[in-house]
Amino acid sequence: MSRKDVVAGPRNEEGIATVIGLLKQRFGERFQTGQSFREQHAHTTTYIPAQLPDGVVFVENSDDVQAVVRLCAAHKVPMIAFGVGSSLEGQVNAASGGISIDCSRMDKVLEVNAEDLDCTVQPGVTREALNTYLRDTGLFFPIDPGANASLGGMAATRASGTNAVRYGTMKDNVLALTVVTANGEEIRTAHRARKSSAGYDLTRLFVGSEGTLGIITSITLKLQGIPESIGGGICTFADVKSACDAVIMTIQMGIPVARIELLDAMQVRACNAYSNLSLPEKPTLFLEFHGSEQTVALQTQQFAEIASEFGADGMRFTSDPQERNQIWKARHNAYWAGRALAPHLNGLSTDVCVPISRLADCVEATQADIAETGILAPIVGHVGDGNFHLLILFDDKDEADVEKVEAFMARLTERALAMDGTCTGEHGVGQGKMSYMQAELGGALELMRQVKRGLDPDNLFNPGKIFRM
Amino acid sequence: MSRKDVVAGPRNEEGIATVIGLLKQRFGERFQTGQSFREQHAHTTTYIPAQLPDGVVFVENSDDVQAVVRLCAAHKVPMIAFGVGSSLEGQVNAASGGISIDCSRMDKVLEVNAEDLDCTVQPGVTREALNTYLRDTGLFFPIDPGANASLGGMAATRASGTNAVRYGTMKDNVLALTVVTANGEEIRTAHRARKSSAGYDLTRLFVGSEGTLGIITSITLKLQGIPESIGGGICTFADVKSACDAVIMTIQMGIPVARIELLDAMQVRACNAYSNLSLPEKPTLFLEFHGSEQTVALQTQQFAEIASEFGADGMRFTSDPQERNQIWKARHNAYWAGRALAPHLNGLSTDVCVPISRLADCVEATQADIAETGILAPIVGHVGDGNFHLLILFDDKDEADVEKVEAFMARLTERALAMDGTCTGEHGVGQGKMSYMQAELGGALELMRQVKRGLDPDNLFNPGKIFRM
Known part of the structure; x- marks a missing residue:
């Protein structure tokens, strides 16, 4: 966290006023400038203070998006794409004001092949x-960041989540996009072929660009067959190191776990209280295996052997859907469970990611830092990717507390980078991680700026995010 | 193919002369301007006429590359990265002259984690x-485009090959790159963490950029554990449609085949003659399965059931390494086997890729077109990806033959695009596929130009490839 990056950028008052008038004419009730609409569209599940857009337009199709982009471009007014507002690093804040393009009414499944x-x-x-729409096809879309995010937002932030260890992240699961670019035209980044070497990989350039290069108007996604069999379970370890070591060996052995999630003792305590469970309050792995009955049984057995080697106890595996759902519901509610540990405090959800061999070191050092700093910060992690989250509970009205947390965050990032990791495995940069980008990327950051200048020369798409121009 | 794109670009004679003098001073014997060196560095396994660079510099480390880039940039002289020269679409031609940067002496494995x-x-x-270097680690690098290509070249062209159906292409297997950019500085696109959402995906922007955005100086690659067990086999079908339908169902069922390769009857005939085999001269699938003994047996059985449904016969599965190697050696020599069908003719190797549901249609229509056009063109394909190759045998001295082949290629591409496919699944664009890019990408092509302008404003990195500026 570094609130110093949440600053107001320059505002083009004249352009904004003009565009507000023109959007009212074109969109009528579908354009709103009321305070509550504006507040809602700068609201994210975040500690970052809101910066309201000047108006919100509810687009319904690509023509609408093109019209908005053309108007805003003509008058040099910023545009911020909005999905459901579940981003965590201030991605939808309107740092220089402008128009929030709410895509929630573009909610059609256009085609299933x-x-x-x-x-x-x-x-x-x-x-x-x-996934509800796909229910009867035998197919599903695996990427699951926890929140019921919009797929446009997930593409824009390169989301991943619990299933990424097996199915990859959005970068691996988006086949093509249509995007409205700076001149208001819609382009298609690729076709539906599974692979192509026809020029630059524009699809992956837009995936993770956080709305700074254009507005996504459709997403072509890979789907997976619903596994014939799903197994799952939990097991507990004496310490975080043993749990991480078991994960490392599981990955190194090539066991294709679908999910392998770490909860530290504090997080288990929080989940027990919030979700009415009675798990031993020790470092715990939640697991899921996908495959045929035979392969699930095989994977479960292989994992159990590894876990035993690292002193696991309380292993409980089940293919009962109800029992499994209870576990994963608790996992999905980990954020709210964590918040409930101290309901009077703010919650800052952050993540880092390191090469898997450094995972145990990184988590252990971070736990020691938490203890030394004297903060409350349960840990959960998509540990199969070397990725873990902290929910830091703090009082954002208390300057000393804020400073303490900022210093802790800086150390966390430094630690991950020193291990050849990244300041964010899946939340994106937005405003919250902007100050770490230079340390992580060095000269590569200037290349990102060159791309941005090439595609959005007037800096109108979500300005003030990822980096400053 | 469209030879009209193999035109000489503008030459900066003064700059080239200056840089030649400066490179001689700095690199001595490591800089060569002799005809044979120049010819060798414009030579590719291709039908495309050579365009020689003015000199070849043998770089040994990143400092060398930076020095060359700074000199060339200062005097506005084109630079063409060179690996082993196995590209197929004229990627290493020096359309505007300039300096070939031969990376073959940068041949160190820097680090294995x-x-x-x-x-x-x-x-x-x-x-x-x-893979020889890794032999004792139990790990291997799976991407196998056939040729013993350099990994820099494979990254630059987004190579894939027989294993891609299971392990993905270079885009999925490059974790990070270091690249010397237009200002002569080396940047690193990412760290070793398995995932990151820290800004634009520069790694995948460079993968597939064919040397047009910078010179790759190192590549961080994902590795795989050598499978405990490898099974393989072949089976033949009455027609191409049945073979393709078996492939489609295999993919749809989620059977994780490691390789699934189609050879049409003409290609089998060519392989029989070239590799001393006696396979039935019918459409044939070559397969490989990776896993534990149990999973390989399971996959083999599942596939055999599917193949039977589509009337396969002559199924022969084996885990004997020698028998397997014989099959795959024949597959790898398919190009040379095809050439041997008509040793007096030239060979044009091309590829397209379509969504898998359209594979049978596309291959069948292409076979009909081959017959109608009256050309010799065996087909092999990485059909699990919907990707197939033709080796078109023709006489490049015969204008009528060239025209016939050009028209056929245009139809092939149109057919693939009409099926939501791509003009190239894995060979890249180079010069050979440049004329199809507008039809495939429309307005997206202009975005690629914007990226190029942003990163290489003087158009010095491999000019005249992928698109014209």
Whole structure:
């Protein structure tokens, strides 16, 4: 966290006033400038103070998006794409004011090609809505960042989550995008073929660009067959190091776990209280295996052997859907469980990611730092990727507390970078991680600016995010 | 193919003369301007006429590359990165003259992190050299485009090959790159963490950029554990459609085949003659399965059931390494076997890729077109990806033959695009596919130009490739 990056950028008052008038004319009730709409569109699940847009336009199709982009471009007014507002690093803040482009009404599944295991959706479709839609096809979309995020937002932030260890992140699961670019035209980054070497990888350039290069108007996604069999379970370890070592060996052995999630003792305590469970309050792994009955049984057995080697106890594996759902519901509610540890405090959810061999070191050193700093910060992690999260509980009205947390965050990032890791495995940069980018990327940051200048020369798409121009 | 794109670009004679003098001073014997060196560095396994560079510099480390880039940039002289010269679409031609940067002496494996299943290599390391180096670690690098290409070249062209159906392409297997950019500085695109959402995906921007955005100086690659067990086999089908339908169902069922390769009857005939085999001269699939003994047996059985449904016969599965090697050696020599069908003719190797549901249609229509056009063109394909190759045999001295082939190629591309496919699944654009890019990408092509202008404003990195500026 570094609130110093949450500063107001320059505002083009005249352009904004003009565009507000023109959008009212064109969109009528679908354009709103009321305070509550504006507040809602700068609201994110975050510690970052809100910066309101000047108006919110509810787009319904690509023509709408093109019209908005053309108007804003003509008058040099910033545009901020909005999905459901579940981003964590201030991605939807309007640092220089401007227009929030709310894509939630672009919520149609445009096409499902079951034979090709792909589908094309509008950006406002949420991942839960997509999976509900797909229910009868035998297919599912695996990426699960926890929140019921919009797929446009997930593409824009390169989201991942619990299933990424097996199915990859959004970068691995987006086949193509249509995007409205700075001149208001819609382009298509690629076709539906599974691979292509026809020029630059524009698809992956837009995935993770956080709305700074254009507005996504459709997303073509890979789908997976629903596994014939799903197994799952939990096991506990004496310490975080043993749990991480078991994870490391599991990955190194090539066991294709679908999910392998670490909760530290404090997080287990929080989940017990919040979700009415009675798990031993020790470092715990939640697991899931996907495959045929045989392969799930095989993977479970292979994992159990590894876990035993590292002193696991309380191993409990089940293919009972109800029992499994209870576990994963608790995992998904980990954020709220953590918040409930200290309801009077603010919550700052952050993540780092390191090469898997350094995972145990990084988590242990971070736990020691938490203890020394004297903060409350349960840890959960998609540890199969070397990725873990902290929910730091603090009082954002208390300057001393804020400073303490900022210093802790800086040390956390430094630690991850020293281990050849990254300041964010999946939350993105937004405003919250901007100050770490120079240390992480050095001269590569200037290349990102060159790309930005090339595609958005007037800096109108979500300005003041990822880096300063 | 469209030879009209193999035109000479503008030459900066003064700059070239100056740089030649300066490179001689700095590199001595490591800089060569003799005809044979120049010819060798414009030579590719291709039908495309050579365009020689003005000199060849043999770089040995990143400092060398930086020095060359700074000199060339100062005098506005084109630079063309060179690996082993196995590219197929004229990627190493010097359309505007300039300096070939030969990376073959940058052949060190810099680091293997067995625990993290990754390694970092210099760009001149070939894939076979890397796998030899890794032999004792229990790990391997799976991407196999056939030729013993350099890993720098493979990254630059987004190579894939027979294993891509299981392990992905270079885009999925490069974790990070160091690259010398237009100002002569070396940047690092990412760290070793398995995932990151820290800004634009520069790694994948450079993968597939064919040397047009910078010179790759190191590549961090994902590695895989050598499978405990490898099974393989072949089976034949009455027609191409049945073979493709078996492939489609295999993919749709989620059977994790490691390789699934189609050879049409003409290609089988060519392989029989060239590799001394006696396979039935019918459409044939070559397969490989990776896993534990149990999973390989399971996959083999599942596939056999599918193949039977589509009338396969002559199924022969084996885990005997020798028998397997014989099959795959024949597959790897398919190009030379095809050439031997008509040794007096030239060979044009091309590829397209379509969504898998359209594979059978595309291959069948292409076979009909081959017959109608009256050309000799065996087909092999990485059909699990919807990707197939043709080796078109023709006489490049015969204008009528060239025209016939050009028209055929245009139809092939149109057909693939009409099926939501791409004009190249893995060979890249170079000069040979440049004329199809507008039809495939429309407005997205202009975005690629914007990226190029942003990163290489003087158009010095491999000019005249992928698109014209």
